[in-house]
Amino acid sequence: MRPGFHSGSVITGFGPVATVEGREPLPANATFSVAFDVAEAAKPGAINRTLESAARFINMHAEAGVPRDAVRVAVVVHGPASFDLTNAAAYARKHDGATNANLAAIAALIDNGVEIHLCGQSAAGQGISRSDLAPGVRMQLSAMTAHALLQQQGYTLNPF
Numbered sequence: 001m002r003p004g005f006h007s008g009s010v011i012t013g014f015g016p017v018a019t020v021e022g023r024e025p026l027p028a029n030a031t032f033s034v035a036f037d038v039a040e041a042a043k044p045g046a047i048n049r050t051l052e053s054a055a056r057f058i059n060m061h062a063e064a065g066v067p068r069d070a071v072r073v074a075v076v077v078h079g080p081a082s083f084d085l086t087n088a089a090a091y092a093r094k095h096d097g098a099t100n101a102n103l104a105a106i107a108a109l110i111d112n113g114v115e116i117h118l119c120g121q122s123a124a125g126q127g128i129s130r131s132d133l134a135p136g137v138r139m140q141l142s143a144m145t146a147h148a149l150l151q152q153q154g155y156t157l158n159p160f
Helices: 049-063 079-085 088-094 102-111 120-126 143-152
Strands: 032-038 071-077 115-119 138-140
Touching: 032 049, 032 143, 049 071, 049 102, 071 079, 071 143, 079 088, 079 102, 079 115, 079 120, 102 115, 115 120, 115 143, 120 138, 138 143
Parallel strands: 032 071, 071 115, 115 138
Antiparallel strands: none
């Protein structure tokens, strides 16, 4: 873990946070509905940076006093990152036997109410079937469709 960061209180194994002294206070009634877009794959055997960021988003807002039910997070994955959402067998087939380090993060995020969506167009293009996905990952028609539906539900796109 990087110096100055510590484990979060909600998702303890992922998404370390830094305490920020002297920051602007958050409004008492702040709510967050944030979608993360993921196209860049992690290196084989490493955790995807955006999955880590989604966990950090939840952890840092919990530390800042935002009630857990006031933070909704979704992750939309497409392109080369698609295999980061596959089960151990599919991932190993793609990456010469490597272990999918993302599986524990996916499970922890889903256990904490995060929606994880895979672009069906990317999956089709890369030969990923529904049975290849990690438990709880949702197959969508496309990443574009997933983002459009999330926007209709009040989600904003996180630019980071």
